[in-house]
Amino acid sequence: MSHETAVSEGDLTRTGMALKHDREWDYELDRIVTAVAERDASTVGLQFPEGLKRRGPAVVDDLRDRLPADVTAMLSGQPCYGACDLDTYLMRRTDVFVHFGHSPMKESEKIIYVPLFSNVAVEPILTDALDELADPGDDPDVGLVTTAQHMNRFEAMHAWLEARGFEVHTRRGDDRLTHEGQVLGCNYAAADIDAEQVLYVGGGKFHPLGLAMEHPDKRVVIADPVNNAVSVADAEQFLRQRYATVHKAMSAEQWGVIFCTKIGQGRWEQAEAIVAENDDAYLITMDEVTPDRLRNFDMDAFVNTGCPRITTDDGPQFHKPMLTPGEYEIAVGNEPLEDLSFDTFHGTW
Amino acid sequence: MSHETAVSEGDLTRTGMALKHDREWDYELDRIVTAVAERDASTVGLQFPEGLKRRGPAVVDDLRDRLPADVTAMLSGQPCYGACDLDTYLMRRTDVFVHFGHSPMKESEKIIYVPLFSNVAVEPILTDALDELADPGDDPDVGLVTTAQHMNRFEAMHAWLEARGFEVHTRRGDDRLTHEGQVLGCNYAAADIDAEQVLYVGGGKFHPLGLAMEHPDKRVVIADPVNNAVSVADAEQFLRQRYATVHKAMSAEQWGVIFCTKIGQGRWEQAEAIVAENDDAYLITMDEVTPDRLRNFDMDAFVNTGCPRITTDDGPQFHKPMLTPGEYEIAVGNEPLEDLSFDTFHGTW
Numbered sequence: 066m067s068h069e070t071a072v073s074e075g076d077l078t079r080t081g082m083a084l085k086h087d088r089e090w091d092y093e094l095d096r097i098v099t100a101v102a103e104r105d106a107s108t109v110g111l112q113f114p115e116g117l118k119r120r121g122p123a124v125v126d127d128l129r130d131r132l133p134a135d136v137t138a139m140l141s142g143q144p145c146y147g148a149c150d151l152d153t154y155l156m157r158r159t160d161v162f163v164h165f166g167h168s169p170m171k172e173s174e175k176i177i178y179v180p181l182f183s184n185v186a187v188e189p190i191l192t193d194a195l196d197e198l199a200d201p202g203d204d205p206d207v208g209l210v211t212t213a214q215h216m217n218r219f220e221a222m223h224a225w226l227e228a229r230g231f232e233v234h235t236r237r238g239d240d241r242l243t244h245e246g247q248v249l250g251c252n253y254a255a256a257d258i259d260a261e262q263v264l265y266v267g268g269g270k271f272h273p274l275g276l277a278m279e280h281p282d283k284r285v286v287i288a289d290p291v292n293n294a295v296s297v298a299d300a301e302q303f304l305r306q307r308y309a310t311v312h313k314a315m316s317a318e319q320w321g322v323i324f325c326t327k328i329g330q331g332r333w334e335q336a337e338a339i340v341a342e343n344d345d346a347y348l349i350t351m352d353e354v355t356p357d358r359l360r361n362f363d364m365d366a367f368v369n370t371g372c373p374r375i376t377t378d379d380g381p382q383f384h385k386p387m388l389t390p391g392e393y394e395i396a397v398g399n400e401p402l403e404d405l406s407f408d409t410f411h412g413t414w
Numbered sequence: 415m416s417h418e419t420a421v422s423e424g425d426l427t428r429t430g431m432a433l434k435h436d437r438e439w440d441y442e443l444d445r446i447v448t449a450v451a452e453r454d455a456s457t458v459g460l461q462f463p464e465g466l467k468r469r470g471p472a473v474v475d476d477l478r479d480r481l482p483a484d485v486t487a488m489l490s491g492q493p494c495y496g497a498c499d500l501d502t503y504l505m506r507r508t509d510v511f512v513h514f515g516h517s518p519m520k521e522s523e524k525i526i527y528v529p530l531f532s533n534v535a536v537e538p539i540l541t542d543a544l545d546e547l548a549d550p551g552d553d554p555d556v557g558l559v560t561t562a563q564h565m566n567r568f569e570a571m572h573a574w575l576e577a578r579g580f581e582v583h584t585r586r587g588d589d590r591l592t593h594e595g596q597v598l599g600c601n602y603a604a605a606d607i608d609a610e611q612v613l614y615v616g617g618g619k620f621h622p623l624g625l626a627m628e629h630p631d632k633r634v635v636i637a638d639p640v641n642n643a644v645s646v647a648d649a650e651q652f653l654r655q656r657y658a659t660v661h662k663a664m665s666a667e668q669w670g671v672i673f674c675t676k677i678g679q680g681r682w683e684q685a686e687a688i689v690a691e692n693d694d695a696y697l698i699t700m701d702e703v704t705p706d707r708l709r710n711f712d713m714d715a716f717v718n719t720g721c722p723r724i725t726t727d728d729g730p731q732f733h734k735p736m737l738t739p740g741e742y743e744i745a746v747g748n749e750p751l752e753d754l755s756f757d758t759f760h761g762t763w
Contacts, residue, residue: 072511088472110699113700115710116710118711118712119710119711119712121669121711122696122711122712122713125696129693137686137689137697138696138697139673139697139698139699140696140697140698140699140711141698141699141700142672142698142699142700142703142707142708142711143699143700143701143707144706144707152699154675154699154701155675155699206475319471323491324488325505326504335569337486340486344478347470347471347474347487347489348486348487348488348489349488349489349490349491350459350489350490350491350492350501350503350504351490351492352492352503353702354491357493358491358492358493359491361464361465361466361467361468362467362470362471362489362491363467363468364471
């Protein structure tokens with residue numbers, strides 16, 4: 066599967082959720098046990114991100130010790146790379162449903178969200194990052210953003226930077242985001258701040274690349290506390306890959322227009338608009354967008370109205386070029402080439 | 415994906431649904447157009463089996479020519495290898511939903527089932543099959559079974575055999591099956607007839623192997639009209655593989671018990687019973703059962719209560735042994751080794 070053969074740099078397996086640090090997570094079993102008692106539940110569904118699925122059985126063991134014997138715990142086997150990979154089947158069919166490791170895209174009484182915070186200290190990497198940030202004496206303004214699993218250290222990062230003379234700018238992105246300063250692979254609104262430099266604290270390359278493309282006027286400094294590395298986001302190479310893909314798709318005759326059926330990824334108007342104006346475009350609906358599922362469709366190119374990480378990060382694994390909706394408009398000549406930008410999602414479900 | 419990297423011998427890609435014969439199919443567009451008019455539909459969902467997905471765009475084109483301009487057609491991008499791979503998401507969200515190429519497991523007003531029949535003549539392969547069948551003078555009794563795509567020739571096969579002195583035994587399997595004489599990869603009840611030999615007319619190896627295992631007392635003659643080959647089903651090698659897999663799983667400590675959420679594949683009582691009596695067994699729920707989805711679970715072996723074709727045909731592609739529920743009972747010592755049998759499904763949704 067795409068996620069297996071070439072692990073995304075933006076997903077959890079590279080961002081400290083992997084086992085290399087052998088850290089302990091707080092699964093908040095008390096909250097789950099309480100919810101089971103309150104709802105007199107007979108079934109509990111548990112969904113873990115890919116990088117933590119192997120912890121599932123031990124969590125089930127712990128719950129079995131603490132729950133009545135007639136309560137059945139179930140692990141979701143659906144792929145899970147983000148908050149929008151909600152296993153709605155399991156959610157609807159269990160009395161208590163717990164989603165681990167992602168912050169809610171939208172609060173729901175049906176779902177217990179258990180964040181799993183990294184316990185990696187951030188101060189050492191912040192110290193290293195000083196080399197790439199402007200001297201606060203010259204330019205004190207810096208934006209600060211991070212991902213869900215480092216959110217527990219956000220205040221500490223903020224204070225650390227202020228103590229060194231920075232004026233730290235933060236904001237809560239939009240409805241799609243739970244926390245002040247949080248970014249998603251598909252949403253960088255938290256970096257819409259009044260500073261020429263943004264410090265991204267977190268793992269992976271995908272988030273900072275999206276950040277740099279979404280905010281081309283800002284310098285994006287990456288402080289990766291998990292891999293202990295500081296760098297500056299360079300959207301150049303990424304942009305070149307995207308241009309090459311757009312160029313390849315320009316000769317496409319038949320287009321497959323993917324409408325992703327996952328919660329939080331459905332952009333129906335966009336998908337329908339493309340098909341309405343292009344006689345050679347065909348709507349394809351699916352939940353998981355994988356190379357194997359598209360291989361049997363005889364299309365020359367695809368437009369993915371779902372998760373932009375799939376389109377750009379997994380893109381090379383598909384047998385035909387796959388574009389974001391914005392890139393499609395360029396490929397068919399509706400928009401100029403220089404309008405190429407990162408595909409983002411706003412709002413919730 | 416499993417289905418891509420090692421094409422199942424039991425699936426459509428090897429049974430004449432592939433393009434090699436370049437045959438024309440009757441998509442019954444009139445029925446679809448009529449349904450759209452009757453329901454004043456604004457959306458039409460179309461689901462094709464994997465081997466025919468590439469025909470989807472042409473069918474959409476034909477429908478666009480004949481439907482009002484404001485009707486939107488959508489192709490299902492979900493994997494589809496059988497009647498139980500129903501795209502319930504698309505079904506629920508379209509006014510007219512058409513499932514091509516499989517006979518209904520259960521009639522539903524929501525779904526238009528369009529069978530796609532093979533146009534390969536069966537008489538030549540029946541003639542060849544005479545070499546493997548008993549002389550009707552010695553033993554005239556023969557069972558006759560086939561698959562959905564050759565069902566249009568069933569009467570002709572029947573008459574052809576009778577004209578040659580055979581007494582042809584047929585029956586409708588059970589609720590799971592639409593037609594007299596029809597078998598599924600998970601149901602061979604149509605061969606519960608009073609004859610020592612059964613003639614299977616159809617492609618692939620999986621169906622006749624299941625047939626031979628389910629009816630070990632009968633000789634199963636395979637007449638494959640698509641690949642133009644006659645053989646006798648030999649369950650020996652298949653059984654040896656299954657024994658080897660069971661043996662490997664005997665040392666398993668942690669078991670993943672898969673509950674498949676697809677329509678027609680859910681055997682909840684079976685899955686729950688295993689977990690209830692084995693403290694080292696963990697329920698995992700999922701729709702598509704693929705090697706990649708299980709790789710992140712730290713289990714020593716899996717029991718699949720869903721589709722037996724996945725377990726046996728795709729089995730070697732999984733990183734850990736995967737057993738049918740019956741095989742599991744053998745592996746944990748609840749049943750003797752000689753009780754190993756083919757896993758079948760009865761009933762409908």
